[in-house]
Amino acid sequence: MKVAVAGAGLIGHTIAHMLRDTGDYEVVAFDRDAHALEKLASQGIATERVDSADANAVKAALKGFDALVNALPYYLAVNVAAAASGAGVHYFDLTEDVRATQAIRSLAEGASRAFMPQCGLAPGFIGIAAHELANRFSHVREVKMRVGALPAFPTNALKYNLTWSVDGLINEYCQPCEAIRDSHRLWVQPLEGLEHFSLDGIEYEAFNTSGGLGTLCETLAERVETLDYKSVRYPGHRDLMQFLLEDLRLASDRDTLKSILRRAVPSTTQDVVLIFVTVTGMRDGLLVQDVFTRKVFAKTVCGMPMSAIQITTAGAMCAVLDLFREGRLPQSGFVRQEQVSLRDFLANRFGQLYEGAVLDAQAATMV
Template sequence: MTQKTFTVLGAGMMGRAVAFDLVQSRGKDCLAVIDANKAACDSLENWLGIETHNLDAKDPAIDELIRDSAAVIVALPYGFNLQFMKKAIAAGAHFCDLGGNDDIVSSQLALDSDAEKADVLCLPDCGLAPGMADVLGAHLARQFDSVGELTIRVGGLPQNPEPPLNYQLVFSVGGLINEYKEKCKVLRNGEITLVDPMEEVENLEFDGIGKLEAFTTSGGAAWLPEIFRGKINKLDYKTIRYPGHAIIFNSILKLGLADENEIAPGITPRKVLEGQIMKNLSGNDEDLVLVRVTATGIVGGNAETRNLDIIDRYDRKNKITAMMRTTAYPTSIIAQMIVDGRITERGVKTPEMCVPGDALIEEMAKREIITRSY
């Protein structure tokens, strides 16, 4: 076992894509991957020829691997993020994760002084949204002298949708339900406000994709409302779907089919719903990811509207989904930027606080994730 620049925790879809990008960028000897699933470790080792370790999350051997790393990347369910960030700080290693839970990120941000004393940077929320899309939002907003409105629209969709939901599961079913159920943090009149999910449905179009809809969902705005409170009048995040999705899924939720009260020992409507979604919407159709960030405000005394669009599609050659590419690659890029000294902050931050948007756009373009500005 040799020292590695990066230790990646998780050999699932996102961990595989992080590992792939690191190998493409720096070679197979730059990382080791840890996972409790031996089959996942073996598959990754056979695919990329990298070092893997079949270890449970509680195994003390993980501590040694972290101590020998410059940076730790966690691609596990968000319940693991805080404990591994604490281990990274104790070991003097930088840290990135895919985030996805505001309460956990708040607990991570509370360790800012600990990370600063350890001379490391810890960045939760490095995925797609929260993550890359919010970095683009902050990047766009900072181009203006003043911003009246900032909107972020993101969606992961099947390229060949099947009615009536026109959707296929591209990440955690629990995360999907949370996004659709929990209150959404926005800015209204410059103040942080909570609004209902799956409301404020709007129509939009992307070239080559056609008509779509977007509606409020939780979590995607990350910490932009806190950063721009009192500075931007209106800021919100919405999820993109094919038309008609919102009204159908909202009806499912209003029937109580995502409630968490037991209807029989160990059985809740939500567990049943999640099981049915996984059973019926976990197709393997080629996917695409859409991102649109729009800012309206004043530049040099003139009113302007500026947009950033991304349309990313399934990578057939490497069998990597668009959701994996747009979630894991930015995480890998950010971790590499920290290790290389291109991001110099220390402490616990979120990406939209300190990741340079122009550099992220440039690095994504090297991976054929193209950001169109207009």
């Protein structure tokens, strides 16, 4: 299968290596950054310099490819998806942006190729896991989805390090969040819904952020009383971000906020990804709760040291693409993450990267 990976940043770099190392994919990386491409080329990955903001250039570059994996920032997703549509190739991306996903869904209507956005961790894997748990109940009362990409050793006031796209981080803190309350779909505000909980003796907070649910609200509508997604951080992070975004009004000046975060908050590869899903409902006449948890740490993959967010984000994309290549997913039209079987995902060679330390669900307490 010949795959173009658009975006030679951290996650695109990782996806290209993971796919190439299987021997089952012919991979070419696209980017307009010559320096980023040189790094990949020096590691044996084929590259092509393409202006990702130019849909016609991307479309022309896709000639002869089977699929495009988009690892570019969310604001380029629709542009690149349109190029994939014009070129007649399958399309996959990592976007958490709700409006971009809606636009891509429109492109997928009646298409002979598959369009599958949101193939990362959240949205992505978290929806696969939550959907699997929900299907085990005759009636679902509540679904809670919690994900955190956190530094293993927090030292600054935000208790946070940059482990993925700054653009994506700010976007999920600023956009409305979909949820289900009292069996009705609605929008809630980001940074609200603050809660505290502990896992394995460590204190965390969680609050609303945008995009993590993917299409799950629509899929589970009329089956679920309550459904929400929240990002997990160390206590105090949310209040400081609210100060920056609301009190200093940087939500309307994202370029300044990006500059501040990049200048003041260091990146790290010593991180941990926390995944926590709880589903409560009726089964065989009894009220039951099922819990799915994972805690993924940085480690060496494909001979390269990788952060936990690299492993989980790139690993999810590669697992979904692998399942698609094997014919286990629809081959045309709009494909939702919850159409992926959790069992198939975890059995996949890339999905097995999620089979790390399993948390003790009994040690979790929500407040």
